[in-house]
Amino acid sequence: MKVLKFGGTSVGSPERMKKLLDIINPKEKQIVVLSAVSGTTNNLVEISQAFLMADKPKANTLIKALKDKYEVFIKELFSNPEYLAQGKEVIDYHFDLLYAFSNDLFTVIEEKVVLAQGELLSTTLYHVYLKEIGVPSVLLPALEFMKIDADNEPIVDFITEQLTPLLAETHENNLFITQGFICRNSFGEIDNLRRGGSDYTASLIGAGIKAEEVQIWTDIDGMHNNDPRIVKGTKPIANLSFDEAAELAYFGAKILHPQSVFPAQKYKIPVRLLNTMEPQAFGTLISSHSEKGKIKSIAAKDGITAIKIQSSRMLLAYGFLRKVFEVFERYKTPIDMITTSEVAVSVTIDETKYLGEITKELSDFGVVEVDVNQSIVCVVGDLSANSHGFGARILESIKHIPLRMISYGGSEHNLSFLIKTDDKVETLRSLHNRLFE
Numbered sequence: 001m002k003v004l005k006f007g008g009t010s011v012g013s014p015e016r017m018k019k020l021l022d023i024i025n026p027k028e029k030q031i032v033v034l035s036a037v038s039g040t041t042n043n044l045v046e047i048s049q050a051f052l053m054a055d056k057p058k059a060n061t062l063i064k065a066l067k068d069k070y071e072v073f074i075k076e077l078f079s080n081p082e083y084l085a086q087g088k089e090v091i092d093y094h095f096d097l098l099y100a101f102s103n104d105l106f107t108v109i110e111e112k113v114v115l116a117q118g119e120l121l122s123t124t125l126y127h128v129y130l131k132e133i134g135v136p137s138v139l140l141p142a143l144e145f146m147k148i149d150a151d152n153e154p155i156v157d158f159i160t161e162q163l164t165p166l167l168a169e170t171h172e173n174n175l176f177i178t179q180g181f182i183c184r185n186s187f188g189e190i191d192n193l194r195r196g197g198s199d200y201t202a203s204l205i206g207a208g209i210k211a212e213e214v215q216i217w218t219d220i221d222g223m224h225n226n227d228p229r230i231v232k233g234t235k236p237i238a239n240l241s242f243d244e245a246a247e248l249a250y251f252g253a254k255i256l257h258p259q260s261v262f263p264a265q266k267y268k269i270p271v272r273l274l275n276t277m278e279p280q281a282f283g284t285l286i287s288s289h290s291e292k293g294k295i296k297s298i299a300a301k302d303g304i305t306a307i308k309i310q311s312s313r314m315l316l317a318y319g320f321l322r323k324v325f326e327v328f329e330r331y332k333t334p335i336d337m338i339t340t341s342e343v344a345v346s347v348t349i350d351e352t353k354y355l356g357e358i359t360k361e362l363s364d365f366g367v368v369e370v371d372v373n374q375s376i377v378c379v380v381g382d383l384s385a386n387s388h389g390f391g392a393r394i395l396e397s398i399k400h401i402p403l404r405m406i407s408y409g410g411s412e413h414n415l416s417f418l419i420k421t422d423d424k425v426e427t428l429r430s431l432h433n434r435l436f437e
Contacts, residue, residue: 001029001030001031001209001211001212002028002029002030002031002211002212002213002214002215003030003031003033003202003205003206003209003211003213003214003215004023004024004030004031004032004033004202004215004217005032005033005034005035005180005198005199005201005202005214005215005216005217006020006032006033006034006035006217006276007035007038007198007216007217007218007219008035008036008037008038008039008040008041009038009218009219009276010035010217010218010219010276011034011035011036011037011038011122011126012037012038012039013073013076014073014074014076014077015076016276017077017125017126017129018077018129019276020032020126020276021133021135022279023217023276023279024175026135026136026137026174026175027174028174029174030174030175030176031140031176031177031178031205031209031211032175032176032177032178033178033179033180033198033201033202033205034119034122034123034126034177034178034179034180034198035118035119035122035180035181035198036118036119036121036122036181037073037118037121037122040066040118040121040122041115041118043062043065043066044066044114044115044117044118045115046062047059047062047063047066047098047114048106048111048114048115050062051101051102051106051110051111051114052106052111054106056102059101059102060099060102063095063098063099066095067091067095070091070095070121071088071091073125074087074088074090074091074125077125077129078128078129078132079132080132083128083129083131083132086128086131087125087128087129090121090124090125090128091121091125094117094120094121097113097117098114098117101114109189112189112190112191112192113190115182115192116143116179116181116182116190116192118181119142119179119180119181119182119198120179120182122179123139123177123178123179124139126177127139127177130175130177135175136173136174136175137173137175137176137177138170138173138175138176138177139176139177139178140163140166140167140176140177140178141178141179142178142179142180142182142183142201143179143182143183143184143190144162144166145158145159145162145163145166145208146159146182146183146184146193146201146204147159147162147183147184147185147186148183148184148185148186148191148193149186150186152185154183154193154200154204154263156204156207156208156263159204159205159207159208159209160208160209163205163208163209164209167209178201178205179201180197180198180199180200180201180202181193181197181198181201183201193259197257198257199216199256199257199260200257200259200260200263202214202215202216202260203259203260203261203262203263203264203269203271204263206263206264206267206269206271207263207264207266207267207269210267210269211269212269213269213270213271213272214264214269214270214271214272215271215272215274216255216256216260216271216272216273216274217274217275217276218255218273218274218275218276219275219276219277220255220275221236221274221275221278221281221282221283222236222237222238222255222273222274222275222281222282222283222284223236223237223240223245223248223255223256223273223284223297224236224237224297225237225296225297225298225432225436226297226298226299226428226431226432226436227252227298227299227300227428230424230425230428230429231428231429231432233432233437234432235436236281236282236283236284237284237296237297238282238284238285239284239285239286239287239289239291240284240285240286240287240296240297241286241287241288241289241290241291241413242261242264242265242286242287242288243265243290243411243412243413244290244296244297244380244381244413245261245271245284245286246258246261246262246265247299247378247380247411247413247414248296248297248299248378248380249261250301251299251300251301251376251377251378251380251414251416252299252300252301252302252376252378255273256273261286264286265288268288270285270286270287271285271286271287272284272285272286273286290382291382292382293382294381294382295379295380295381295382295383295390295435295436296380296381297379297380297381298377298378298379298380298428298431298432298435299377299378299380300375300376300377300378300424300427300428301336301350301375301376301378302375302421302424303350304336304348304349304350304374304375304376304418304421305348305349305350305352305355305370305371305372305374306346306347306348306370306371306374306404306405306418307346307347307348307349307358307359307362307368307369307370308344308345308346308368308369308370308371309324309344309345309346309362309365309366309367309368310343310344310366310367310368310369311343311344311365311366311367312343312366313365313366320345320365321340321345323365324345324347324362324365327358327361327362328347328349328358330361331353331354331357331358333349333351333353333354333358334349334350334351335347335348335349336348336349336350336376337376337405337407337416337418338407339405339406339407344366346404346405348374348376348405348418355370371404373420373421373422374404374418374419374420374421375418375419375420375421375423375424376416376417376418377416377417377418377419377424377427377428377431378414378415378416379394379414379415379416379431379435380413380414381413382412382413383408383411383412383413383414383415384412390415391408391415393434393435394415394431394434394435396434397430397431397433397434397435398417398427398430398431400430401419401423401426401427401430402419402420402423403417403418403419404417404418404419404420405417405418406418
């Protein structure tokens with residue numbers, strides 16, 4: 001069985017939703033994971049913010065505007081009055097639920113329920129559309145098998161235990177439709193896998209059922225060797241190892257959710273990145289195979305803050321780094337990069353919610369310096385200790401760019417450095433010209 005995930009742009013209009021059958025083969029066993037219709041999640045975030053601010057009139061206005069869009073959507077999706085009526089029942093149900101929050105206390109728990117409506121709408125409407133055109137399908141509720149634990153980590157064994165009987169009950173069917181992004185938490189409440197989580201859902205399902213392959217369908221033909229929005233002449237990468245893909249996804253490649261690689265890697269499930277607008281394109285295959293002697297791609301991650309702690313007490317002091325890391329652990333703030341010397345340690349973070357509290361605690365250890373508006377640029381490929389010349393070529397190509405930090409050796413696939421965000425465009429173009437042109 002294959003798992004196919006389609007993003008918001010792939011179901012962004014009735015026409016595109018109908019064209020999914022150019023890719024989906026109802027004669028093959030497939031689980032289809034759908035995101036919300038493009039723009040819907042952003043609208044639901046606005047609605048949630050209005051409710052959280054106790055601005056119920058604004059929330060209701062936003063709900064009506066979104067419902068009006070769906071009223072138009074179903075008129076274009078369905079041609080048979082019977083199924084148009086079913087589509088109307090679907091949107092009435094979900095939007096009545098949204099309106100009902102005007103009468104209740106609204107907290108972050110209710111916010112998660114609001115955000116879940118996008119995927120519930122897209123999957124149910126697509127299921128009804130398939131019924132209209134006579135294609136048998138089964139709607140699998142992700143809230144029955146997708147669960148995260150108290151640390152917000154998905155439970156793959158639970159997915160296997162719950163999903164296997166659901167598939168067995170309707171074994172005569174080939175096509176199964178389910179929601180990306182949404183799940184239940186350890187309290188049984190509706191929750192989610194964070195933005196971009198539909199990729200993660202597909203990978204987790206693939207791991208849970210030991211799928212033949214996971215396919216991530218988006219609006220670009222695979223992962224490119226640089227950011228096509230900034231650099232001209234980028235090309236898709238035919239093959240990536242799991243480690244290379246994970247590095248690129250984490251450090252800025254938007255096509256893939258950073259965590260979605262790990263479940264597939266653990267269970268050795270190949271992942272393909274494909275283009276719904278160009279289904280014949282090869283895209284990118286992510287697997288256990290690693291090509292030697294190649295630089296694969298360049299990615300950049302913005303919104304980075306650098307923190308430097310300088311202290312003469314670091315010299316030969318055991319336990320110092322542990323105390324530093326414990327500060328970040330207390331505030332559940334991940335670290336992206338780290339460099340050390342005898343008298344200083346520098347780290348980067350992209351979550352600044354507790355920056356004030358973190359810097360205050362770190363100041364007990366020494367002098368703290370904070371630099372904002374930074375970007376991490378990473379070059380990914382065969383950068384093992386046995387490779388020759390790549391490090392020199394990379395640094396030579398950006399010798400005119402001021403570097404704040406360099407990280408090399410922690411991975412055999414990645415050389416990363418920290419720069420001012422103002423220098424990002426020049427950095428990406430210089431690297432591209434030197435490494436790929």
